[in-house]
Amino acid sequence: xxxxxxxxxxxxxxxxxxxxxxxxxxxxxxxxxxxxxxxxxxxxxxxxxxxxxxxxxxxxxxxxxxxxxxxxxxxxxxxxxxxxxxxxxxxxxxxxxxxxxxxxxxxxxxxxxxxxxxxxxxxxxxxxxxxxxxxxxxxxxxxxxxxxxxxxxxxxxxxxxxxxxxxxxxxxxxxxxxxxxxxxxxxxxxxxxxxxxxxxxxxxxxxxxxxxxxxxxxxxxxxxxxxxxxxxxxxxxxxxxxxxxxxxxxxxxxxxxxxxxxxxxxxxxxxxxxxxxxxxxxxxxxxxxxxxxxxxxxxxxxxxxxxxxxxxxxxxxxxxxxxxxxxxxxxxxxxxxxxxxxxxxxxxxxxxxxxxxxxxxxxxxxxxxxxxxxxxxxxxxxxxxxxxxxxxxxxxxxxxxxxxxxxxxxxxx
Amino acid sequence: xxxxxxxxxxxxxxxxxxxxxxxxxxxxxxxxxxxxxxxxxxxxxxxxxxxxxxxxxxxxxxxxxxxxxxxxxxxxxxxxxxxxxxxxxxxxxxxxxxxxxxxxxxxxxxxxxxxxxxxxxxxxxxxxxxxxxxxxxxxxxxxxxxxxxxxxxxxxxxxxxxxxxxxxxxxxxxxxxxxxxxxxxxxxxxxxxxxxxxxxxxxxxxxxxxxxxxxxxxxxxxxxxxxxxxxxxxxxxxxxxxxxxxxxxxxxxxxxxxxxxxxxxxxxxxxxxxxxxxxxxxxxxxxxxxxxxxxxxxxxxxxxxxxxxxxxxxxxxxxxxxxxxxxxxxxxxxxxxxxxxxxxxxxxxxxxxxxxxxxxxxxxxxxxxxxxxxxxxxxxxxxxxxxxxxxxxxxxxxxxxxxxxxxxxxxxx
Numbered sequence: 138x139x140x141x142x143x144x145x146x147x148x149x150x151x152x153x154x155x156x157x158x159x160x161x162x163x164x165x166x167x168x169x170x171x172x173x174x175x176x177x178x179x180x181x182x183x184x185x186x187x188x189x190x191x192x193x194x195x196x197x198x199x200x201x202x203x204x205x206x207x208x209x210x211x212x213x214x215x216x217x218x219x220x221x222x223x224x225x226x227x228x229x230x231x232x233x234x235x236x237x238x239x240x241x242x243x244x245x246x247x248x249x250x251x252x253x254x255x256x257x258x259x260x261x262x263x264x265x266x267x268x269x270x271x272x273x274x275x276x277x278x279x280x281x282x283x284x285x286x287x288x289x290x291x292x293x294x295x296x297x298x299x300x301x302x303x304x305x306x307x308x309x310x311x312x313x314x315x316x317x318x319x320x321x322x323x324x325x326x327x328x329x330x331x332x333x334x335x336x337x338x339x340x341x342x343x344x345x346x347x348x349x350x351x352x353x354x355x356x357x358x359x360x361x362x363x364x365x366x367x368x369x370x371x372x373x374x375x376x377x378x379x380x381x382x383x384x385x386x387x388x389x390x391x392x393x394x395x396x397x398x399x400x401x402x403x404x405x406x407x408x409x410x411x412x413x414x415x416x417x418x419x420x421x422x423x424x425x426x427x428x429x430x431x432x433x434x435x436x437x438x439x440x441x442x443x444x445x446x447x448x449x450x451x452x453x454x455x456x457x458x459x460x461x462x463x464x465x466x467x468x469x470x471x472x473x474x475x476x477x478x479x480x481x482x483x484x485x486x487x488x489x490x491x492x493x494x495x496x497x498x499x500x501x502x503x504x505x506x507x508x509x510x511x512x513x514x515x516x517x518x519x520x521x522x523x524x525x526x527x528x529x530x531x532x533x534x535x536x537x538x539x540x541x542x543x544x545x546x547x548x549x550x
Numbered sequence: 551x552x553x554x555x556x557x558x559x560x561x562x563x564x565x566x567x568x569x570x571x572x573x574x575x576x577x578x579x580x581x582x583x584x585x586x587x588x589x590x591x592x593x594x595x596x597x598x599x600x601x602x603x604x605x606x607x608x609x610x611x612x613x614x615x616x617x618x619x620x621x622x623x624x625x626x627x628x629x630x631x632x633x634x635x636x637x638x639x640x641x642x643x644x645x646x647x648x649x650x651x652x653x654x655x656x657x658x659x660x661x662x663x664x665x666x667x668x669x670x671x672x673x674x675x676x677x678x679x680x681x682x683x684x685x686x687x688x689x690x691x692x693x694x695x696x697x698x699x700x701x702x703x704x705x706x707x708x709x710x711x712x713x714x715x716x717x718x719x720x721x722x723x724x725x726x727x728x729x730x731x732x733x734x735x736x737x738x739x740x741x742x743x744x745x746x747x748x749x750x751x752x753x754x755x756x757x758x759x760x761x762x763x764x765x766x767x768x769x770x771x772x773x774x775x776x777x778x779x780x781x782x783x784x785x786x787x788x789x790x791x792x793x794x795x796x797x798x799x800x801x802x803x804x805x806x807x808x809x810x811x812x813x814x815x816x817x818x819x820x821x822x823x824x825x826x827x828x829x830x831x832x833x834x835x836x837x838x839x840x841x842x843x844x845x846x847x848x849x850x851x852x853x854x855x856x857x858x859x860x861x862x863x864x865x866x867x868x869x870x871x872x873x874x875x876x877x878x879x880x881x882x883x884x885x886x887x888x889x890x891x892x893x894x895x896x897x898x899x900x901x902x903x904x905x906x907x908x909x910x911x912x913x914x915x916x917x918x919x920x921x922x923x924x925x926x927x928x929x930x931x932x933x934x935x936x937x938x939x940x941x942x943x944x945x946x947x948x949x950x951x952x953x954x955x956x957x958x959x960x961x962x963x
Contacts, residue, residue, distance in 0.1 A: 191878025191886055222874040222889075224903035257871025258904050367875050444857070445958055452959025458670025461635040462780050465604025473604055476635075490637035491671050539952045545858055546865025 141303035141397050144311065147282025150300035151311040151336035153177040153378030156281035158288030161269035163217035163262055164255075169288035171266065173238070173273050174212040174332055179248060180376035181338075182209040183345040185352045187369035193221035194231040195251040196370060202250060207341035210248040212332055212372055213238045214289050215266060216317075218259040221367035230261050241270045252330050252370045254291055254317060286315040289330055292544055293317050297408035301397050305381040305390050310337045314401045318409030331356065331371045331405050337394055338377035339384040347395040348373050355402035358434060358532045359410040360442040373398070410533040411515065415541030418507035419516045420450055420534045426477075427528035432469045434530035439467035440519060441534030450517050451536035453507065455499035457485040464521055471523040479520040481506060507536070554716035554810050557724065560695025563713035564724040564749035566590040566791030569694035571701030574682030576630040576675055577668075582701035584679065586651070586686050587625040587745055592661060593789035594751075595622035596758040598765045600782035606634035607644040608664035609783060615663060620754035623661040625745055625785055626651045627702050628679060629730075631672040634780035643674050654683045665743050665783045667704055667730060699728040702743055705957055706730050710821035714810050718794040718803050723750045727814045731774065731822030744769065744784045744818050750807055751790035752797040760808040761786050768815030771847060771945045773855040774826035786811070823946040824928065828953030831920035832929045832946060833863055839890075840941035845882045847943035852880035853932060854947030863930050864949035866920065868912035870898040877934055884936040892933040894919060920949070 149156050154176055161171035184203050186196045202209070213234060220227045231251055239246035253261065276284070286296035300313040316331035339347075352371055377383070384391050411419040422441045427433035440446055443463040449456040457478050464476065474489040481502040483494050509515040517536075562569050567589055574584035597616050599609045615622070626647060633640045644664055652659035666674065689697070699709035713726040729744035752760075765784055790796070797804050824832040835854045840846035853859055856876040862869040870891050877889065887902040894915040896907050922928040930949075 187879075189875065189878035190880075190882070190884055191874045191889065219871070222871055222886075222899065222902075222904060224901075226903075256869075257875055258899075259871075367878055444954075448955050448958030451955065454959065456669075458632070458635055458672075461604050462602065462670055465602035465780055466600075467603075469603070471603055473635075476604065486635065486671075488637075489635075490639075491635060537955055537958075539955050541857075542861050542864065542950055542952050542955060545861030545950075546867065 140393070141301045141400070144300045144302045146300045146313060147286060147298040148174055148313040148315050148332060148334040149279050149282040150313040151334045151378070153336055153376050154334045155277040155279055156285040157273055157276035157278065158281065158284035158286070159269060159273050159276055162265045163215055169284070170216045171269055171273055172214045172285040172288035173277065174285060174334065175242065175277055176210050176374055176376045177378065178376055179208045179210055180374035181341045181344050182207055182250065183341070183348040183373045185348055185371040187366060189367050191222060191367050193219055193253055193368040194223060194227040195220055195253045196368060197228070198231045198235070199250050199370060199372065202247065206247065207345065208248070209250045209374060210244050211238060211242060212250045212252065214252040214330065215261055216289055216291055217255040218253060218261045219255045219257045219368050220253040220261050222258045223260050227260060230263055233263060234261065234266060237267050237270055241274045250372055252368070252372070254289065254330055254368055257367060282313060282315060289315065289317045291317065292414055294412055297405050297412070299401055299404040301401060303393060303397055305337060305393065308379060308381045310379045310381055311335070312397055312401050314405050316405040316409055318412060329366050329369055329409070333373040333401055335373065335375040336377065336379035337375050337381060337384065338379070339375045339394060343384060343391055344373065344375055347398050351395065351399040351402045354399055355406040358438060358530065359406045360438055360532070360534050407533050410535050413535035414544045415538040416535030417451060417538055418536055420519065420536065421516050422519045422521065422532045424521050424523070425529040426475070426522040426524040426526050427469060428526045429528040430530050433528040434532060436464055436467040436469050436521065436523065437530050437532035439463050440521065441532040444537055447534065447537035450503065450507070451538045453500055453503040455480055455483070455496060455503060460519060460521065461486065464523065469523070475524040477522040481518055553806070554714045554813070557713045557715045559713045559726060560699060560711040561587055561726040561728050561745060561747040562692050562695040563726040564747045564791070566749060566789050567747045568690040568692055569698040570686055570689035570691065571694065571697035571699070572682060572686050572689055575678045576628055582697070583629045584682055584686055585627045585698040585701040586690065587698060587747065588655065588690055589623050589787055589789040590791065591789055592621045592623055593787040594754045594757050595620055595663065596754070596761040596786045598761055598784045600779060602780050604635060604780050606632055606666055606781040607636060607640040608633055608666045609781060610641070611644045611648070612663050612783060612785065615660065619660065620758065621661070622663045622787060623657050624651060624655060625663045625665065627665040627743065628674055629702050629704055630668040631666060631674045632668045632670045632781050633666040633674050635671045636673050640673060643676055646676060647674065647679060650680050650683055654687045663785055665781070667702065667743055667781055670780055695726060695728060702728065702730045704730065705827055707825050710818050710825070712814055712817040714814060716806060716810055718750060718806065721792060721794045723792045723794050724748070725810055725814050727818050729818040729822055731825060742779050742782055742822070746786040746811070746814055748786065748788040749790065749792035750788050750794060750797065751792070752788045752807060756797060756804055757786065757788055760811050764808065764812040764815040767812055768819040771851060771943065772819045772823040773851055773945070773947050774823065820946050823948050826948035827957045828951040829948030830864060830951055831949055833860070833932065833948060834929050835932045835934065835945045835947070837934050837936070838942040839888070839935040839937040839939050840882060841939045842941040843943050846941040847945060849877055849880040849882050849934065849936065850943050850945035852876050853934065854945040857950055860947065860950035863916065863920070864951045866913055866916040868893055868896070868909060868916060873932060873934065874899065877936065882936070888937040890935040894931055
């Protein structure tokens with residue numbers, strides 16, 4: 138049911154949104170570190186956040202705001218300091234940031250949502266942040282998505298952005314998203330940070346339901362290092378500026394909007410996995426034959442997250458036994474005699490029996506797939522079937538390289 | 551209640567045991583790869599095995615044998631091939647190995663237990679194994695423990711061995727153990743491979759109960775890379791050759807025996823974590839204040855297994871925010887305001903508030919602790935408290951280095 142097409146513009150592609158990203162001096166590196174997304178009017182807002190018991194102040198702040206009223210006009214995001222594990226002072230810093238940006242935009246502080254990313258345990262330098270706000274607001278523009286996408290990055294190598302357009306009631310509806318990821322990526326309710334804008338009109342309840350399901354099939358299906366972050370936040374705005382008929386109940390148009398939302402989320406989620414810290418390629422794991430979708434996802438995510446599978450892919454080593462081992466320990470019961478394992482086009486186990494295969498050719502497949510020689514760019518494909526159940530799911534991860542260790546051994550010192 | 555002392559001799563320290571380890575040509579490297587432990591008489595046998603749904607043939611074999619009768623005389627172990635994911639042929643290979651060694655030892659094949667370690671998906675070269683059996687049996691000796699401990703290794707750098715002695719009814723009782731670990735270490739019921747001998751007389755039911763509890767507090771409390779193996783096997787024999795009174799029910803003597811069994815298991819488990827693939831030091835995580843021991847262990851194991859915490863320790867980086875993040879995602883509910891984090895002597899968070907600390911001094915602590923400058927040799931100590939519950943537990947892991955990636959990117963090719 139793909140009846141949309143890709144357009145340019147990221148989160149400013151939908152009508153009625155502006156964005157900005159500037160250097161506020163928050164990051165020691167001096168790179169861009171402060172982003173703002175603004176809707177011209179109050180937008181329906183939905184969010185999915187980390188399930189960690191140690192949460193950033195901005196996560197608690199957004200949850201409270203969205204529980205009180207499911208709308209918002211602005212999302213302010215800083216990079217450099219996570220404002221997590223910062224105690225009661227971190228909470229006050231979050232409140233003060235929201236009030237400062239609300240004042241500058243002349244909106245209510247209840248209409249501001251917040252996100253932070255960076256070093257856990259470090260407070261946001263509030264004086265620098267407040268001093269930079271006039272420049273940030275002045276930089277707001279209808280082509281500001283790329284600047285915002287850049288300003289939310291930390292160890293990411295590339296910005297992640299997408300925009301799609303479809304029609305509802307013969308009028309165009311657009312959706313855009315930006316995200317950041319890289320390390321501490323094993324989302325349990327959402328990803329590190331992803332912001333989605335949409336100009337459709339949709340009921341708050343439906344919009345939240347759609348976002349929760351889409352998160353499950355995208356951000357909650359990727360893993361870089363198994364470490365769920367304290368700051369995971371996925372926020373989606375829908376401001377109705379497309380002037381299309383409001384989607385108030387389940388039906389064809391709600392389905393279409395959710396499918397597009399899922400596509401946007403999956404694009405951003407895969408971009409995060411591909412750009413995992415130190416990664417040289419994307420790993421896609423398709424699992425079929427499980428009892429249900431949840432069980433299939435659990436197996437797929439276990440394989441995609443296995444350090445041994447990830448190291449083997451980095452070594453371009455068709456060591457399928459590690460795929461079998463990860464499948465077995467995923468916590469989903471199945472008969473060994475039903476196991477089927479395929480790497481690219483190479484079937485390595487069928488009905489639980491190992492099959493002979495050309496090891497040199499499989500090594501060649503891994504080299505070429507990781508380098509992007511096939512249709513799916515830089516993607517190594519692993520297919521596993523565990524029985525004849527109807528549950529299937531796909532998860533995405535990346536390989537484990539020397540650079541992952543290097544990046545994370547030298548992060549704060 | 552430590553009223554035992556360490557002695558030499560490993561699994562041949564207890565009375566009535568012989569062991570051997572030889573080069574049977576099973577490993578491509580040509581190193582020792584076949585081990586045998588033999589009790590002079592039928593011994594009470596208990597076992598704890600992997601919970602993976604993809605299991606090695608030897609695991610299924612041992613489970614069946616021990617269900618039928620809880621005694622054994624011999625443990626045969628090969629290194630080089632895991633005989634896991636080898637289908638029905640792997641099962642036949644296991645049966646044939648057991649029959650071959652039983653024939654050479656002139657015992658019933660029902661008295662033989664089996665273990666394998668090495669590449670998953672590869673069969674044991676049976677002709678080589680059978681050809682080597684006469685040499686293996688000839689090599690059996692009452693000082694053969696070190697040879698056996700060497701012959702069960704794969705990527706391990708050092709053999710793991712221990713022996714303890716206590717008294718029961720005024721007579722000496724001895725217990726010895728050998729183990730191997732290194733990679734694919736995240737035991738869910740036992741470790742990769744550990745064999746324990748004891749000359750006490752004890753009821754089969756008590757012995758199995760003691761082993762299950764000891765495994766929980768030792769092998770099930772370590773992690774190297776989060777990958778539970780298909781071959782995890784912990785087997786303990788008690789042959790009664792100490793001629794001490796039989797321990798038939800719960801009481802002081804059963805307690806003493808279980809405490810010694812736990813000490814042997816913990817020694818071997820820590821040795822496995824310290825020698826984790828690519829590791830430069832041991833990480834000990836002590837968690838207190840949790841609702842119960844199981845919850846405490848879950849948090850401790852999550853911290854010890856976090857790729858980001860492990861990378862930080864490798865970089866000697868006092869990045870305590872990652873400890874907070876791992877604590878939060880462990881799945882155990884707690885109030886952020888109760889969190890306390892200590893690294894060595896440095897308290898970094900108290901009552902959920904971050905405390906100032908001397909970063910350079912903490913970095914120095916990590917360097918020295920990892921190099922073995924303090925009482926605990928090469929151990930970095932992390933203490934976390936999450937509340938005022940009575941649950942406490944300790945877990946052990948190791949740091950994540952470039953060499954882990956190197957070893958695992960180049961394992962089969």
